[in-house]
Amino acid sequence: MSEACPITVAKGDGIGPEIMDASLHILKEAGARLDIEEIQIGEQVYSSGHTSGIEPSAWDSLRRTKVFYKAPITTPQGGGFKSLNVTIRKTLGLYANIRPCASYHPFVETKHPVMDVVIVRENEEDTYAGIEHQQTREVTQCLKLISRPGCEKICRFGFEYAKANGRSKVSCFTKDNIMKLTDGLFHKVFDEVAADYPDIENEHWIVDIGAAKLADTPEKFDVIIMPNLYGDILSDVAAQITGSVGLAGSANIGDGFAMFEAIHGSAPRRAGQNLANPTGLLHGGIQMLVYLGQQDIAERIHNAWLKTIEDGIHTYDIYTDSHSKEKVGTKEFAEAVVARL
Amino acid sequence: MSEACPITVAKGDGIGPEIMDASLHILKEAGARLDIEEIQIGEQVYSSGHTSGIEPSAWDSLRRTKVFYKAPITTPQGGGFKSLNVTIRKTLGLYANIRPCASYHPFVETKHPVMDVVIVRENEEDTYAGIEHQQTREVTQCLKLISRPGCEKICRFGFEYAKANGRSKVSCFTKDNIMKLTDGLFHKVFDEVAADYPDIENEHWIVDIGAAKLADTPEKFDVIIMPNLYGDILSDVAAQITGSVGLAGSANIGDGFAMFEAIHGSAPRRAGQNLANPTGLLHGGIQMLVYLGQQDIAERIHNAWLKTIEDGIHTYDIYTDSHSKEKVGTKEFAEAVVARL
Ligand SMILES: CC(C)[C@H](C(=O)O)[C@@H](O)C(=O)O
C-alpha cells in the first residue's frame, strides 16, 4: 500500500461544512490514503479584513500539498471583495476546469436519460481576467482576454482527456462570428490542435446554437471545450438537466497544482439543516482520487454512490416519482454510501 | 381602412428568399396593409466589395420607411467582414431585442409543455460593441461595454413590455459576482427600474444558474431581461427547447426604427429545397404588424398558423410522433396557413 497523499481541505461556508464532512467520511471509509491539512477560507476570513478571503498561511499549505479539496464558500456582496475561486484558479495556474455531467436514468429523474457530457472549460482568461473599469460615471468596461498559449493549453488538455478516457468526439463552442479576434483565436487553435488527433471526431458550433442543441439534445455531445464564461454558464446548464446541479463535481487542473470542488455554490439558505446533497463535492473527491493515482478507491466510491442512488436513497433535491424510496439528510446519505462500499 | 405602411424588405441568403416569400404571401392574403420597398443585402453585396454587406441606397430606404422586415443572411467567414445584423442594430439604434419563446404542446413535440418566456435582450452593447484588438502576436482582447443609459433603456423597455402584455414577473440575468462593475451596473439599474413597477414581481439570477433553471424548468420564467451576449445564447436555448429554433421571431426596437426577423440563421445547406420552416420569420412579421398598429391582422395570422400546426401540418424540423399528419414544404405550409385565415 502506497503512502498517504497530502491534501489541503477547506470546509467553506453555508452547506460547505456539512457536505465536506460527509464527503471526507466516505473517502476515509473507502480507504482513501489522504494526509489532510485543514485551512480556513471564506466568510470568516473576509470579515477579519482579508478582502481576498484567504490568509497567507493558507497559501503555504496549498504550496506544500499542491492539492486542494474545497467546499463552496460565500463571497460577500458588493465591491472590494474578490472571488476567491477566481483568485485560487489564477494564483495556482489552474487552467483546465473539467466538469463531467452524466444522467443516472432511471434512478435520478431527468428529461435527458441519455447524457454523458464532459465540459472542458478554460479557467483563467476571458472576462474572468478581472480587468474592469469605470470610464465615466455612466460607462463601464470589462476586458476579455484570449491568448494563444491559453487556447493551446486548454485545447490540448481537452483532446488528451478525450483520448485517455476513450471519448470519440470533441466539440468547441465560440462566438467567433462576432468576436473574430478573441473567439476567432480560440476556434483557430482548436482546429490546429484537433489536427493532431485524427482518431477523434471534432466539430465547432457557434455558442448560441451549440448551447441550444446541448440543452435540447445533450446525447449528441461528448467532450466540449469552451472559453471560460461559456463554460461557466453551460456547465451549470448541463449539470442541471441531468437532474440536479447538485450532482456535478469539478476538477481544476494546472501544472503541478489541482483543486477539486462541487460546481454549485454554498446555498446559505439550506445551511445547518442536514439537507444538502453531498454528491457534487463527492464527485469532485472522486476526481481527486483519480488525479492522485487512487483509481481503485475512486471506483469503489463511485459504485457505492451509484448503488445508493439505485436503491432509491435520495437527498431532497433529487426529484423522482418512481424511484425515491427514502428521502434522507446529508449524514444519512453519507452513511448509506458507506454501507455500500 | 387605414393607409398602407411603408416597410423595407430584404430576402437575404440561404433559405431567406423561400421563407420571406412564404411569409409575405401569408401577410398579404391576411390583408396586411404594407407598401413594400425591396433592398439587396448579404452575400451578393459582400461579394461586390461592400464589406458591410449593405449598399448606401439601402440605407436611404431604411431611413425612409423606418421599418425593416429582414430574412437571414450569410456573412462571409474570416476577417474583414462585419456582421450586418450588428451594423443595422447599431446604426438604427435598435436597443431592444424581443424574443418570445412559447411551447405549442401537444402540437409541437417538446420536453417543456408549459413554457411562455419572453427574452428581452439588450441589443447594442456588451462584447457586441465590436471593439477588439490583437495586442501581441499571442494576445487578443475584446472590450465589453455596459453603460447606464443602455441599461436604463432596456430595463425600462422590459418592464413596460411586461405591463402592456399582462405579464406578472420580470427576471434579470447577469454575472455580477464576477463582473462587478459592468454586470453590476446592469443589475443595479434593473433594481432601480423595478422599483417603479411595484405590481410586477422581479428577481435576479446569476446567469449560470439562471440559464440552468431556464433550460430545465422554463415554466418558472416569464419575461427575462439580459445583457446582449447572454440574451443571444439563451434566446436560442429557449427557442430550441420549445421544439425548434425555427419557431421564434424577433423584434429589434429603437426610437423611431424597428427591424423584424427570425432568430435563426440562413441555413445554406437547406436552401433551395422548399424545406425550411417559415414560422420564425412569420412570427417576426406578426410582431411587425402589432408594431404597425395592425393588431387585428396579426391575430388573424397567428390563429391561422396555430390552426395549421394543430391540424398536424408541419415542416421537416418539427418533430412529432403523434401529431404530424402531413410533412410539407415551405410553400405548402404557407398555403395551408392561408387556407385557414
Ligand atoms: C462562484 C463563481 C465565481 C464560479 C465561477 O463563475 O467560475 C462558479 O460559478 C463556478 O462555476 O465555479
Ligand SMILES: CC(C)[C@H](C(=O)O)[C@@H](O)C(=O)O
Ligand atoms: C448572426 C448573429 C450576428 C446574431 C447575433 O449574434 O446577434 C444572431 O445569432 C442573432 O441572435 O440574431
